[in-house]
Amino acid sequence: MSSPSRVKKRCLILDLTNGVGVNEAGIDVIMDLVDQLHGLRMIMRATSSRLWATRLQR
Template identity: 55%
Template sequence: MQSRTFILQARIEIEELETWCAEGWLLPRATEAGREFSDIDLARAHFIRDLLNLGVNREGVPIVLDLVDQIHGLRRVTRDLMDTVKALQQERGAK
């Protein structure tokens, strides 16, 4: 989605969007038409807004975002590992 749609759906001001992108909190894809935001970017913007509304200061937001990213990464690795174990078990059972 384009910036204008993103701002409306995220319920933020253009200045916030610019700041969050400059800080690296949001990483939209660059296209010829401008920035393109994904549904994941939108969910992240809602999360950032919620953190700020809960009183997390601007220095704390990137720390929380990094921790959440690590958790998602670990979940992905765990899921891949479980799929590999399951495939090996099925392979051994077929022999």
């Protein structure tokens, strides 16, 4: 059974290839960028949480 995130990735890949016409090399680049964005989002959330925790301690 696939996880929801894997299903979403598969749907995105299908949309990009069939709907937009992105080739395999383009899919690789796009998926790498999507992974980077998710990583940056996690870093931003952690940073924001630390900033708020610091602010609340004052």
